[in-house]
Amino acid sequence: MAHFREVLYLPFEGDKICTISARPQERGRYPTVVLRSPYETEHENDTDKELADWLVREYGKWLDAGYAVVFQHSRGTGKSTGESFPVIFERETSLREYDWVRRQPFYNGEIYLLGGSYTAYVHYAAAPYGDDVRGACLEASDCELYNWHYLNGFYKANLYGDWQVLQYRKKAGLTKNYTRDSFRILPMTDYTRSVFGERIEDYDEILLHPDRSDPFWNTHFGGAESRDALKSVKFPVLITTGFFDVFASGIFKMWEDMDPETKARSAFIIHAYHHGGNSDEQPYCFSPAATLEERFPDFDLRWMNYVRGLGEPPVEPGKATYYELFSEDGWKTDDLPEPGRSSTFTLGGGERSYVYDPADPTPAARGLSHCFGGTYFLDPPGSREDVLSFYTPPFGEDVHAGGGMDVRLKVRSDCLDTCFYVRVAIEKPEGDFVLRDGITQISNVCPDYVPGDAVELDFPLDLCRFVIRKGERLRVDVSSAAFPQFVPHTNNRGLFSVQTSSRPATNTVLCDESTLTVKYY
DSSP states (O other): OOOEEEEEEEEETTEEEEEEEEESSSSSOEEEEEEEESOOGGGTTOOHHHHHHHHHHHHHHHHHTTOEEEEEEOTTSTTOOSOOOTTTTHHHHHHHHHHHHHTSTTEEEEEEEEEETHHHHHHHTTOSOOTTEEEEEEESOOSOHHHHHEETTEEBIIIIIHHHHHHTTTTTTOOOOOOGGGGGOSSGGGHHHHHHSSOOHHHHHHTTOOOTTSGGGGSTTTTTTTTTTTTTOOSOEEEEEEEEOTTHHHHHHHHHHSOHHHHHHOEEEEEEEETTSSOTTOSOOOTTTOSHHHHSTTHHHHHHHHHTTSSOOSSOTTSEEEEOBTOSSOEEEEOOOOOSEEEEEEOOSSEEEEEEOTTSOOBOSOOTTTSTTOOOBOOOTTSSTTOEEEEOOOOSSOEEEOSOOEEEEEEEESSSSOEEEEEEEEEETTEEEEEEEEEEEGGGTOTTOOTTOOEEEEEEOOOOOEEEOTTOOEEEEEESOOBTTBOOOOSOSSOGGGOOOOOOEEEEEEGGGOEEEEEEO
């Protein structure tokens, strides 16, 4: 089919935003799918014809189904001019993109939002939405910028940190002096000057506000406009994530907080893998059809057609459809109810201690549901002296674990502050497969901690649906770092980013007063 296409360069603050559009015919009025992306480096030298042909190839199914498509290159990326500053200008650019669509003769009065990861965030930044935004399919992105940066006050070096280095001022030809060890610079407030050769005001400011309740997170730099973007939407939204997606925790909360009437018309899909939605680099290839496209071909188009009354939805509205890990049944659909049963296991008896040295931070290979990389198999117990491993007794029956697991540690330290990192794995013939993790510091619960005192730390772990087979055990690892996923704690009290030195800590777990709780059906 011959589709009409064009490329324009729309003015924005003295720059030109590359805007590619296509529609089934030159004349006619069409529902319009809107996208914008910063990942268009490969198209920097394309001709306008090549850009337009690419759009038709990539989004031909939408054009064939009767939609117009408008695709922009984010400011300072691809064919758009200017400087690339992640997040900062996306709200204004999105609003202008929508308004441009509204003025076009091909526009029929219906806008549909499409995107994944950052290309979904650009739409969150535009909230609240006009009445002509009728539906959305938004994959693998959290609308809360705090969650992009922190977990319980710990900076996620392997989420926004890594990504920001690649995206900042893409076309400026900067020499970026970056390695993973850049996140061990002391003080961290020197990070941007060291890596980029210049200070980045918005990023440096983020490093000063690790507390979720800090008023900073209600400012523009803190993502105030995108915060709670879907909480009061009036159009149906299909949200997707994976159990090992970097944004899983925040996306679960977004679904939970949606307006009940809108939620009843929306849907939630959770696949078995990591950010990107496929099995690449993951230790298990689940079956049957554990990826979105395998199980729900063209789910995004089918969702938009359903919203327009043109067919059945790919999944049941008002429900979560998810892949239960290690299940024979695979995909399930329900309301994500709280499990009715639970078992609590103590982590052995007596006390166990280890030395945590920030100069040699304990590694964590991948980020599970908080940072990039997904899941992995653990090294055998005892591989490092600064990691304590505990196993539950073997389960006496098959168990369908249906909620978040909880770890509670009773601990001591010889420092004024330190941190503890936990991860929970399931024992499999191939190795111990990591399911969830969490991190916190003593000062989060005891700001005036006295070294040697015993304190309790709680780790409510992210939702995960999986099956524990009869005879299998769960493993809990306790350490005090997970590098390069999180910036290492210096074992000093006070704001992490202004610390100028670090010191070793001797940390102790009171095993018989520390527990793992598993919720199941």
